[in-house]
Amino acid sequence: MTFDVIIRGGIVATSSDTFTCDIGIAGGKIIALGTDLGTAAEIYDATGKLVLPGGIDSHVHIAQPSGPGIVMADDFASATRAAAFGGNTMVLPFAMQQKGESLRQVVKDYHAKADGECYVDVSFHLIIADASETVLGQELPALVNDGYTSFKVFMTYEGLALSDMEMLNVMSVARETGALVMVHAENYDAIRFLTDRLERAGKTEPHYHSASRPIPVEREATHRAISLAEIIDVPVMIVHVSNREAMDEIARAQRKGLKVYGETCPQYLVLTAKDMEGLNMEGTKYVCSPPPRDEASQQACWEGLQQKIFSLFSSDHCPFRYDESGKLAPKGRTSFRWVPNGIPGIETRLPILFSEGVSKGRISLNDFVALTATNHAKTYGLYPKKGTIAVGSDADIAIWDPARKAKIAQADLHHGSDYTPYEGIEITGWPVATMVRGKFVVRDGKLTGAKGAGAYIPREKSPLAAPAGRIPEV
Numbered sequence: 001m002t003f004d005v006i007i008r009g010g011i012v013a014t015s016s017d018t019f020t021c022d023i024g025i026a027g028g029k030i031i032a033l034g035t036d037l038g039t040a041a042e043i044y045d046a047t048g049k050l051v052l053p054g055g056i057d058s059h060v061h062i063a064q065p066s067g068p069g070i071v072m073a074d075d076f077a078s079a080t081r082a083a084a085f086g087g088n089t090m091v092l093p094f095a096m097q098q099k100g101e102s103l104r105q106v107v108k109d110y111h112a113k114a115d116g117e118c119y120v121d122v123s124f125h126l127i128i129a130d131a132s133e134t135v136l137g138q139e140l141p142a143l144v145n146d147g148y149t150s151f152k153v154f155m156t157y158e159g160l161a162l163s164d165m166e167m168l169n170v171m172s173v174a175r176e177t178g179a180l181v182m183v184h185a186e187n188y189d190a191i192r193f194l195t196d197r198l199e200r201a202g203k204t205e206p207h208y209h210s211a212s213r214p215i216p217v218e219r220e221a222t223h224r225a226i227s228l229a230e231i232i233d234v235p236v237m238i239v240h241v242s243n244r245e246a247m248d249e250i251a252r253a254q255r256k257g258l259k260v261y262g263e264t265c266p267q268y269l270v271l272t273a274k275d276m277e278g279l280n281m282e283g284t285k286y287v288c289s290p291p292p293r294d295e296a297s298q299q300a301c302w303e304g305l306q307q308k309i310f311s312l313f314s315s316d317h318c319p320f321r322y323d324e325s326g327k328l329a330p331k332g333r334t335s336f337r338w339v340p341n342g343i344p345g346i347e348t349r350l351p352i353l354f355s356e357g358v359s360k361g362r363i364s365l366n367d368f369v370a371l372t373a374t375n376h377a378k379t380y381g382l383y384p385k386k387g388t389i390a391v392g393s394d395a396d397i398a399i400w401d402p403a404r405k406a407k408i409a410q411a412d413l414h415h416g417s418d419y420t421p422y423e424g425i426e427i428t429g430w431p432v433a434t435m436v437r438g439k440f441v442v443r444d445g446k447l448t449g450a451k452g453a454g455a456y457i458p459r460e461k462s463p464l465a466a467p468a469g470r471i472p473e474v
């Protein structure tokens with residue numbers, strides 16, 4: 001048989017196995033695994049390299065409304081290009097509803113932003129900000145049926161935070177339709193209370209952002225989100241967990257047999273709140289929520305990955321520029337209260353976890369694949385089409401040089417932000433080629449793919465979600 005491409009001589013790793021073999025690709029699919037596969041239009045020599053499933057970053061924010069005068073730094077072209085250079089073959093951003101908007105129209109408008117712009121494949125989560133009767137009774141069930149099978153709710157932020165009643169109503173729709181709920185767990189009223197006190201005391205510098213969102217704010221909300229989900233008997237994914245106390249709430253629920261899942265991010269492994277101190281307004285470059293904590297919290301998050309309390313490792317890429325349209329907007333407002341929450345990380349997620357995790361012996365290579373690709377595909381209804389190297393799966397592949405050493409530098413990155421919070425971190429291991437459905441997007445460190453080659457991928461319902469049905473009787 002003649003293949004389109006054969007990747008020859010690499011060490012192949014999945015979430016469960018590591019082996020040496022060649023990969024035969026045709027029609028965008030993996031057709032054969034083995035040796036002496038025959039001929040191909042193109043042969044890529046991967047000797048000495050790792051051949052891994054392309055990363056799936058299932059928690060990113062791209063071209064998202066961010067408030068008056070604030071412009072998000074990445075559109076779909078720049079974000080998906082950066083994702084490809086970071087070894088990713090698919091990303092899942094959010095179509096974000098705002099108060100008063102039709103959810104169906106939000107999705108239509110978000111598709112218009114993505115169409116023809118993507119270098120890697122995409123699929124959308126939904127953000128529910130207006131839990132109206134029309135949204136919950138008509139639009140959301142219809143969208144789940146159309147393949148938008150996961151949605152996120154917020155317990156904080158002006159205009160986004162849902163009340164407990166609203167969260168219960170959204171969770172009820174998830175239970176009835178078989179969708180998966182993602183939760184940003186921070187206590188909105190506690191944050192407002194602490195922010196007001198800090199501002200009255202004149203403590204407005206960016207580093208006080210951390211003081212306004214201490215660990216108990218996240219722990220309490222995590223406990224409450226789990227309790228609400230238990231009432232409805234619906235699975236939940238607690239996203240971007242930053243510390244041991246919130247993680248312990250998830251672990252306790254898991255021990256009880258509840259379907260509660262957790263995600264953490266690079267900022268909670270390599271950054272701390274101290275990174276914001278002494279930088280004046282440049283501290284805004286590190287402002288995200290929940291904020292990075294301390295070294296003890298870093299260790300806790302590593303334990304969460306090692307003990308599989310966290311099944312997902314995502315970037316929570318939420319990029320802004322450090323100028324008057326980004327981190328310093330709105331102009332004239334100098335309190336941390338007004339700093340857009342979010343940092344870039346779509347390109348650096350995988351190298352950071354590989355270097356700090358695999359290269360330093362904290363996690364295995366197979367766990368790396370699970371945390372960055374396979375578990376994302378399984379969680380969000382994409383497996384086995386995505387997230388693995390197997391016959392019949394899409395040929396979404398990242399080829400890694402595990403010995404390559406580099407320092408993360410803004411000058412080398414491809415996102416739309418004008419900085420990286422990870423500047424100067426030393427990395428061992430870096431992706432050198434990325435292939436999406438059998439075609440190279442990045443090869444030998446150079447962009448070779450075409451804008452628009454990335455496709456929108458509808459998803460099946462998550463196997464982690466409860467079977468569609470009525471909520472428990474009371």
